[in-house]
Structures are given as structure tokens and as C-alpha cells.
Amino acid sequence: MEILKLVKQVQYYVIFMLASIFLLFFDPSCLPYEIGRFSDNILSEVAGVMLEITIIIVMFKRIEAKKEKDGINSEAQKAKDEINKIERRLREYIAFFLKDNFKDFKAESLFEEFSARDYERTIRNLNDLIRKLEDEHLSESITLKLQYYCKSEKEIFNNLIPVASGLTNDHFKAWVRITYFMNEIASKNGKINANTVKLIKKIKLFEEASYAQGVGS
Numbered sequence: 324m325e326i327l328k329l330v331k332q333v334q335y336y337v338i339f340m341l342a343s344i345f346l347l348f349f350d351p352s353c354l355p356y357e358i359g360r361f362s363d364n365i366l367s368e369v370a371g372v373m374l375e376i377t378i379i380i381v382m383f384k385r386i387e388a389k390k391e392k393d394g395i396n397s398e399a400q401k402a403k404d405e406i407n408k409i410e411r412r413l414r415e416y417i418a419f420f421l422k423d424n425f426k427d428f429k430a431e432s433l434f435e436e437f438s439a440r441d442y443e444r445t446i447r448n449l450n451d452l453i454r455k456l457e458d459e460h461l462s463e464s465i466t467l468k469l470q471y472y473c474k475s476e477k478e479i480f481n482n483l484i485p486v487a488s489g490l491t492n493d494h495f496k497a498w499v500r501i502t503y504f505m506n507e508i509a510s511k512n513g514k515i516n517a518n519t520v521k522l523i524k525k526i527k528l529f530e531e532a533s534y535a536q537g538v539g540s
Contacts, residue, residue, distance in 0.1 A: 413490075424468060483502075490538065491532055504521050
């Protein structure tokens with residue numbers, strides 16, 4: 324439809340320009356004397372006006388197209404800024420979870436800046452934490468602390484599910500699984516150690532989704 328509209332506009336301008344050129348170079352001497360004398364003056368005036376109108380129309384069209392393009396770019400930037408804002412908000416909650424619960428695994432300093440700007444470092448730290456959790460069973464004190472944290476914070480994470488839906492589908496699925504395992508840990512269902520590992524892996528998926536989409540940086 325847009326191409327057809329453009330073709331019609333081009334046809335209109337071409338016809339208009341050809342008519343203007345014809346009037347400029349038309350020789351009134353080929354007409355009867357009285358008609359020719361009248362035409363000699365009026366045709367040049369009409370041709371000049373038509374050319375001016377054509378130029379004005381072209382200028383307005385260009386201005387209109389630029390405004391439309393700038394408007395689209397502006398809306399796209401606003402949408403991107405909003406997505407980045409949502410991602411950073413969710414990332415803050417993940418950072419708090421990691422720093423508050425894994426001090427004994429020397430993970431606190433690793434996640435001091437859980438930033439999307441350093442993707443490779445963040446993924447490396449998450450992989451290290453996953454390996455430690457798989458190799459070492461959580462002590463009773465860490466388990467109780469983790470359960471208490473998940474029990475007190477799970478509703479916040481649950482309530483953020485609609486917020487996560489404003490990101491990509493991969494972000495949304497990762498966040499839903501994060502909240503699921505957080506609820507599992509809080510309710511003491513299943514093995515705490517195994518559910519914690521699964522939760523960290525879903526955090527890793529969230530990070531990978533941000534990197535793939537260029538979000539949060």
C-alpha cells in the first residue's frame with residue numbers, strides 16, 4: 324500500500340512538472356494572432372506558478388516525512404528506555420537475593436555490581452556459584468536464612484510477574500521460574516539445595532535474555 328501511494332505521488336509530480344515545462348516552452352506564435360498575444364503573457368505566468376506550487380509541495384512532503392520519521396524514532400527510543408527501566412528494576416531484586424544469601428560462599432563481592440554491562444563476568448560468577456552449590460550442601464544456618472528470605476520476599480517477586488511481562492518472552496519465562504523455585508524453597512517442598520541450584524540457573528537465563536536483546540546495558 325505504501326509503495327502504491329508513493330508511485331501515485333511520483334506520477335502526480337511528473338505530470339505536474341511536464342505540464343509546467345510544456346507551458347514554459349510552448350510557442351504561442353503557432354496560434355492565431357489575438358490568442359497568441361494573450362497566451363504569450365498568461366502561459367509564462369501560469370507555468371511559473373505551477374513550478375512554484377510543485378516546489379512548495381515537495382518541500383512540505385519532505386518536512387512531513389522527516390517529522391514522521393523523527394516521531395517513530397522518538398517512540399522507539401521511549402519504548403527502549405521503558406524496557407531498560409523494567410529490566411534494571413527486576414535486576415535489583417535479583418542482586419539483593421544473591422548478595423544477601425550467599426555470603427558464606429564468598430559470592431557477595433562477586434555480585435556487588437550485578438550489572439548487564441559486564442555480561443561475561445556475571446555469567447562466570449553465576450556458573451561458579453552453581454558449581455559450589457552442586458559440590459557443597461547448604462549448611463543448616465544458610466538453609467534457614469535462605470528459607471526465611473524466600474518466605475519474606477516471595478510475594479514481592481510474585482507481584483513483579485506482570486512487570487516482567489513487559490520485557491521479552493524469555494525474560495518473562497525466566498522470572499516465572501525464579502518465583503516458582505523461590506516459593507518452593509519458602510514452603511520447604513523438595514530438596515532446598517536442588518531448588519536453589521535451579522533458581523540460580525533461571526537467574527542465569529534472565530541474564531542471557533538481557534544480553535541477547537541488548538537490554539539493561
